Amino acid sequence: MQRFEEYLSKNLPQAPSFHPVYEDALGVMLTAGGKRFRPMLLLSIVDAYEPMLYDGALPVAMALEMFHTYSLIHDDLPSMDDADLRRGHETLHKRYDEVTAILAGDALNTDAFLYISQAPLREDIKIKLIMLLAQNGGGQGMVLGQAIDCYFENQPLTIEQVKVLHTNKTAKLIAASLQMGAVIVGLDSRVQKALYDFGLDLGLLFQIQDDIIDETQSAEEAGKPTGNDGDKNSFINLLGLEKTVEEADTLAKDLQRRFETFDEKLHIALHPLITKYLYRHH
Numbered sequence: 001m002q003r004f005e006e007y008l009s010k011n012l013p014q015a016p017s018f019h020p021v022y023e024d025a026l027g028v029m030l031t032a033g034g035k036r037f038r039p040m041l042l043l044s045i046v047d048a049y050e051p052m053l054y055d056g057a058l059p060v061a062m063a064l065e066m067f068h069t070y071s072l073i074h075d076d077l078p079s080m081d082d083a084d085l086r087r088g089h090e091t092l093h094k095r096y097d098e099v100t101a102i103l104a105g106d107a108l109n110t111d112a113f114l115y116i117s118q119a120p121l122r123e124d125i126k127i128k129l130i131m132l133l134a135q136n137g138g139g140q141g142m143v144l145g146q147a148i149d150c151y152f153e154n155q156p157l158t159i160e161q162v163k164v165l166h167t168n169k170t171a172k173l174i175a176a177s178l179q180m181g182a183v184i185v186g187l188d189s190r191v192q193k194a195l196y197d198f199g200l201d202l203g204l205l206f207q208i209q210d211d212i213i214d215e216t217q218s219a220e221e222a223g224k225p226t227g228n229d230g231d232k233n234s235f236i237n238l239l240g241l242e243k244t245v246e247e248a249d250t251l252a253k254d255l256q257r258r259f260e261t262f263d264e265k266l267h268i269a270l271h272p273l274i275t276k277y278l279y280r281h282h
Helices: 002-010 022-028 037-049 051-075 098-117 123-137 142-151 159-185 189-216 235-239 241-259 264-277
Strands: none
Touching: 002 037, 002 051, 022 098, 037 051, 037 159, 037 189, 037 264, 051 098, 051 123, 051 142, 051 159, 098 123, 123 142, 123 159, 142 159, 159 189, 159 235, 189 235, 189 241, 189 264, 235 241, 241 264
8 A cells, every 4th residue: 555655645635825724634634544444445456457557546546535534524523523533643623623624524525526537547437436436425325324323322223223324324435445446447247236245244344343442442542532432323332342242253254255255356455454354353
């Protein structure tokens, strides 16, 4: 991912003006670290099948990271999670102010689509990529999940409802990252669907793992506030720690099984993910 990090550092959003902090606010959370999980998924697919398209896919990977970062900035706002720490750094509304954080998130959301539109890829491919990001990150996906999460705080949901919540809030953007990589390299619709479905369950596993980390790690270890899910519809609150770990193990084993059915190039693409992330809750 070194090439992506170099691309990111050289292509941060620019908005020069006499505003004293606005342009800095656009880039500060992008350069604060993070797993770069969504860009990694997309670029791994591209690199495995069509390495010559890697550079052309970098703006799309950047768009995914910008979109994800916007969602974190807004998730941390006082009206939502009211968090002080993100990726080991002050959240934007703490570093600057709430208005700056809202507007920086708005800008990263919109500019993500600009980056895709300017990628050196075929026009029909870029339209498909924009559609996938909008479908999975917008009102039918991530935003819907966030709306459910906020509205039903302090109101217990069933475990199936919690899965719907997190499939939208977390999993759909992870699934879209895999499918967008498949679209760039021209994989057929059957493989695209298999990757998308794999990504949905992978995203759900990620959320379950995050709930476990929130319960078992300190803020310093996690790089963000922990122990704050007491009023949330988390897997821990519904199932308890032991059963939540069992749920994560079951899902991880199923993902491992499905991974074994993928072709050799997908094995190459996704092997680092499988080895590093599938059992990160242990």
